[in-house]
Amino acid sequence: MSGYDPKSIEAKWQQVWAEEKTWEVANPGQPGFDDSKPKSYVLEMLPYPSGEPHVGHLKCYAVGDAIAHFRRRHGFEVIHPMGYDAFGLPAENNAIKTGEPPREATERSIESFRRQFREWGISIDWSRELGTHTPEYYRWTQWIFLRLFERGLAYREEAPVQWCPKDATVLANEQVVDGRCERCGTPVEQRKLEQWFFKITDYAERLLADFDLLESWPEHVITMQRNWIGRSEGAEVVFRCEELDLDFPVFTTRPDTLFGATFFVLAPEHPELERLVAGTPAEEAVREYVNRVARESAEERGAEDREKTGVPLGRSVVNPVNGEEIPMFVADYVLMEYGTGAIMAVPGHDTRDYEFAKAFDLPIRRVIEGEDPEAARDDEGLPYPGDGPMTGSGRFDGRGNREAYAEIVEWLKAERRGEASVNYRLRDWLVSRQRYWGAPIPVVYCEKCGIVPVPDDRLPVELPEVDDYAPQGRSPLAAAEEWVVTECPKCGGTARRETDTMDTFVDSSWYFIRYLDPRNEEAAWDKTAAVHWLPVDQYIGGVEHAILHLMYARFFTKALADIGELSVQEPFANLFAQGMITRDGAKMSKSKGNTVSPAEYVERYGADTARTYVCFMGPPERGGDWSDEGVEGVNRFLSRLWRLCGEVEGRDATEIDAGAVSGDARELLAKSHWAIDKVTRDFQRGFQFNTAIAAVMELVNEAYRVKDALYGGPEGVAVVRFATATAASLIHPFAPHLAAEVWERLNGGRVWEQLWPQADSTLLSGDTVTLVVQVNGKLRDRIEAAVDAPEEELLRLARESEKVGKHLDGKQVVKEIVVPGKLVNLVVR
């Protein structure tokens, strides 16, 4: 047996797994379905195929594969599929630049991903592979769109949208980061367009409530989603403009400050603005202001420390609680998208209103007393956002604002001037994209019938071929005139197809269901298969998808459950969010030139080394900095294991009689069982792979320490052999090829078919233990004692110690603490 040669070992086992289709599993009712085993659905987020896989992919699939192997070896029937999120902008931008059709670049990239996943030895059920860009897949994406449309969950509306001038497309709110396009960084503009939306806001409450149904999700991911949904409780209060006979409802979380409202502000996009100022002296100034705001980017408008601007309307509304007339303004710090697009301004108790009042010299009124009674008398300490007794609020004076809150809301309701209300930050999901490389929206526009959904039996609406992928403010699909012009499914007349495509987040919101029945041509999935496999038991992916993808998939699952197509409310019972790998402390990027190519390391050290390294770098949920020396360290460890196998393979060994072994043999045997126990617990304790791998390293180190002595007799050889096979078995989830080879050589058979080893508890602890002796809490000596030695015995041993004695001299022991199995602490004075 020669040196560790990962290339030949890995090729050998990859061939076995491919030929024997080792990782394929059958659905209920299909031949080969094993109903004796409990199921486990282990899933990593599907990759977006662009170029080659990077280290982030390696980490994600290495982590997921370790979990899949661990579950299989605990007797689970594990479904572990793979696919490609293949629609999207990069392939299309490449097409615009080079003229290469997006399909070709995408297919080439998929081929590269597929080949590398095989070279990494990831245990994938390839029979379930899918690509979201194939008509066989997006047919059903369109089918789901139609189901949502039927339920009123997909609707079309003219709306101000975020428009990226560079990509010439509309973006979802979620894809706008700091006022810029998430993809290309161009400042985003506002436009008004007819767009398709999904009514995710209908599900806001359930998306919040059903966090309770999840088994284990990282707390910070739940928090991020909760903040994103942004639930606020408050009241809707109606302010009336008598002159024009118009009611203006506002949403406020602070109805207790109603008496402090001294002015009233509308968003620049407010639909009633025109009516309020038409033909008045304010008209021109207001129009100018509104136009100026409209030209500004979201970034400019949302800028920090921005001065408050606005224009008075020359109109007033009446405050319902005290009948006071307060002046109206338009100002860009009020957003049309949130609440009602209008606010009551309470400068005494709201920072933004305060700044506006200062800028426009408006009255500021205190209606809640602060903690400092001195400050309560004048403007000092304002704006005051906290709680306290009410003041200047008529009959509510003196009451705590929190107590009076409900009463005020009740009073408003009785007066029909308002009611309790809940608002969400969450907006409906804008899914229209004026782009080519996506799933066409399955709708036609007929002059007679209006919006007509394409009937199910005419799906898929296939993407036509086009010559020019560059968008010009409309979808490139619009240029395919012979495709656009079609017949109305309802009346048979001439109709035009929708030329927008769907956001790719739609494709990835249901792929985990399609895996369960990927070749079904009659339905999106077989319900029996879905009932059997769902939910995903363990989902693994980057934390960058903590909000969007995960929330969209949750929304789809709930909507599909409501429609009767699914029987689960939550798609992912357990979520593991991996941290990002950096290089030299910085995020990897091609422009920085600090990328790490997994293929290069697989070529040089083998897939087992690359996989084990990314799991060893640190806790997988945290990020880590890539280190070439670290990779070599892991490679050294695997080589040591390999050499151990070679040494022990050719030597005669007996059976192990666990009761009879002693000395070094006993220690190595005990270390083996300690490692089994440690690795098992690290897996169960949130995938602490770095410490699990460290434990196997310790086992191999221990074997090296004692092996030469143990090679003297067949019993000793047997123990080294056992330790080596155990190390192989424990490292198998991370280094499956090497583990398979070592196991086959030493024990015969296949390591992945072995049940996970169980630690022999009698070997986990010896007859004696080492205890620490402290004097005043400081470590002074160690003593050996029988496991079951009584406390008096331990104290006697401690006092007898020479080293301890020095610290007791001339002092009085005032207290003795004995923790059996751990320590003795003598307190002296």
Place this chain on the structure above:
RNA sequence: GCCGGAGUGGCGGAAUUGGCAUACGCGAUCGACUCAAAAUCGAUUGCCCUUGCGGGCUUGUGGGUUCGAGUCCCACCUCCGGCACCA
């Protein structure tokens, strides 16, 4: 500003229930093997004082609880991530 997470050797990190701080890996130093180098194997490696024996100090800072604190409590500092004119 709000909401999360984290601060431990030269570096990545470990410490499971309040009980041996620094496991494992990297790096470094020394030795064995070698004509030599690489590879490999072995030893040492938190800091300070000490020839040695030994002693003192140490988990971002300052307090506290406790026989005993990296771990619990209070106050603060720094870094990272998310959200942000959301009424």
